[in-house]
Amino acid sequence: MLTQINQRYLRVIIFTLSLVPIFYVIYQILTDQLGPEPIKDITHHTGKWTLYFIVITLAMTPLKKITKLNIWISYRRMFGLFIFFYASVHLMTYVGLDYRFDLVSIGDDIVKKKYIFIGFLAWLLLIPLVVTSNKKMIKILKDKWKKLHRLIYLISLFGAIHYLWLVKRDLTEPLIYISVILILLVFRLKIKNSKF
Amino acid sequence: MKNYKYSEITPEKIYNKRRKFVKSVGLGLGSLTLSSMSLLNNAHSLENNSELTSYKDITTYNNYYEFGTGKGDPYKNSQEFKIKPWNISIEGEVEKPISLSADEILSLYPSEERVYRLRCVEGWSMIIPWMGFSLSKLLNKVSIKTEAKFVEFESVYDPEQMKGQRYPVLNWPYREGLRIDEAMHPLTTLVTGLYGKTLPNQNGAPLRIFVPWKYGFKSAKTIVKIKLVKKMPTSSWMKASPREYGFYSNVNPNVSHPRWSQTSERVVGGNLLSPRVETQMFNGYGDEVANLYSGMDLKKYF
Numbered sequence: 001m002l003t004q005i006n007q008r009y010l011r012v013i014i015f016t017l018s019l020v021p022i023f024y025v026i027y028q029i030l031t032d033q034l035g036p037e038p039i040k041d042i043t044h045h046t047g048k049w050t051l052y053f054i055v056i057t058l059a060m061t062p063l064k065k066i067t068k069l070n071i072w073i074s075y076r077r078m079f080g081l082f083i084f085f086y087a088s089v090h091l092m093t094y095v096g097l098d099y100r101f102d103l104v105s106i107g108d109d110i111v112k113k114k115y116i117f118i119g120f121l122a123w124l125l126l127i128p129l130v131v132t133s134n135k136k137m138i139k140i141l142k143d144k145w146k147k148l149h150r151l152i153y154l155i156s157l158f159g160a161i162h163y164l165w166l167v168k169r170d171l172t173e174p175l176i177y178i179s180v181i182l183i184l185l186v187f188r189l190k191i192k193n194s195k196f
Numbered sequence: 197m198k199n200y201k202y203s204e205i206t207p208e209k210i211y212n213k214r215r216k217f218v219k220s221v222g223l224g225l226g227s228l229t230l231s232s233m234s235l236l237n238n239a240h241s242l243e244n245n246s247e248l249t250s251y252k253d254i255t256t257y258n259n260y261y262e263f264g265t266g267k268g269d270p271y272k273n274s275q276e277f278k279i280k281p282w283n284i285s286i287e288g289e290v291e292k293p294i295s296l297s298a299d300e301i302l303s304l305y306p307s308e309e310r311v312y313r314l315r316c317v318e319g320w321s322m323i324i325p326w327m328g329f330s331l332s333k334l335l336n337k338v339s340i341k342t343e344a345k346f347v348e349f350e351s352v353y354d355p356e357q358m359k360g361q362r363y364p365v366l367n368w369p370y371r372e373g374l375r376i377d378e379a380m381h382p383l384t385t386l387v388t389g390l391y392g393k394t395l396p397n398q399n400g401a402p403l404r405i406f407v408p409w410k411y412g413f414k415s416a417k418t419i420v421k422i423k424l425v426k427k428m429p430t431s432s433w434m435k436a437s438p439r440e441y442g443f444y445s446n447v448n449p450n451v452s453h454p455r456w457s458q459t460s461e462r463v464v465g466g467n468l469l470s471p472r473v474e475t476q477m478f479n480g481y482g483d484e485v486a487n488l489y490s491g492m493d494l495k496k497y498f
Contacts, residue, residue, distance in 0.1 A: 036253040
């Protein structure tokens with residue numbers, strides 16, 4: 001087993017690694033390496049990493065079960081907060097950089113474009129999870145906390161649908177993502193049924 | 197990624213200088229040569245708000261699903277594509293069906309520079325100095341029958357060379373169509389090159405169509421067949437998603453695509469701080485083409 005000090009180092013390493021995707025974008029901006037549509041590149045990059053962190057977060061419980069190690073669970077919250085981090089950068093790229101806070105156009109998009117609507121909804125649903133992510137709230141909410149945090153499954157599906165609806169023609173990537181989410185969801189339900 | 201050699205970039209600079217020179221000459225002679233004036237006018241009206249998109253962006257950022265669905269795929273996957281020999285047949289409701297080689301077409305009709313804005317249905321645009329001539333010149337050669345109401349363009353089908361065609365992303369070969377008056381409109385161009393050079397493979401070599409007032413996908417690349425028909429053809433994109441892609445697909449900020457806003461667009465080549473620009477009705481070519489659609493409900497015929 002890992003000692004406490006090693007665990008602390010590991011935490012710092014994982015935290016830093018989780019920031020690599022955003023550092024990568026910053027590096028690309030500073031060295032002018034983004035493509036002919038830089039804002040679109042940033043939007044897609046942060047959107048994809050939001051989805052990856054959803055998958056990583058959802059994988060922690062199954063990994064705990066498979067490896068019979070509790071250590072996975074101690075990173076779940078951090079990964080969960082990175083979902084919110086990348087989702088927020090993603091949203092702000094769209095709101096701030098792309099539409100320059102033109103709230104009329106953005107409101108119009110949210111109402112009329114279903115992929116934007118469901119993506120925005122997914123982001124809103126993340127907020128209660130972020131607010132209740134500390135130990136104090138776990139204590140206060142007790143059993144309700146678990147129920148509340150099951151929202152992540154709904155959010156993950158909304159994220160997947162957001163991706164699926166925006167793709168023009170080649171659905172391969174969003175379908176791979178949806179399959180992974182569904183596999184993790186089924187796994188989770190099995191764990192639940194086996195009273196784990 | 198391929199690195200651009202200095203020698204490849206330089207011509208673009210010289211090209212832009214030459215353009216400025218041509219422009220000033222054009223201004224002086226404009227009143228004398230009316231026929232060339234309309235073209236130069238177009239170039240001017242566009243340059244009021246935008247610069248030419250760089251050769252690099254025009255040739256490395258493409259939607260050309262025959263070579264892959266990524267924007268960089270066409271550049272990467274089309275360099276070995278063979279465009280010689282190449283024949284285009286003009287058939288259907290015509291008195292004199294013909295088949296011409298690409299070389300014959302190039303020698304029959306001199307190309308001129310045509311600076312047009314390309315507006316993609318995805319919400320981005322480029323300003324491209326095409327080389328080409330009005331498609332009507334070619335169509336006039338075959339004596340179109342009066343029954344012909346539409347023109348169908350068929351692109352090449354060659355999955356051996358075009359790896360994107362090995363997947364049913366679209367209904368291959370790519371098909372597009374225009375109403376006959378649209379096809380005969382002087383702005384509708386048979387493209388032979390860009391930036392004063394021959395057309396790169398990733399942009400639809402050897403010959404492609406360009407229709408400036410319509411979304412980019414209406415402009416078929418690598419055409420092998422032009423067919424005059426009685427009924428409205430079904431384009432590949434109409435087949436793929438009739439709700440999203442109509443036959444006309446005129447650039448229209450008032451008709452929104454189910455998934456994209458069409459009121460504004462990003463100009464390709466801008467930086468992080470470049471704002472979106474408002475999309476113009478008929479992509480800014482309303483003066484020339486609006487009369488083609490007088491009395492039509494463009495929301496219905498999107």
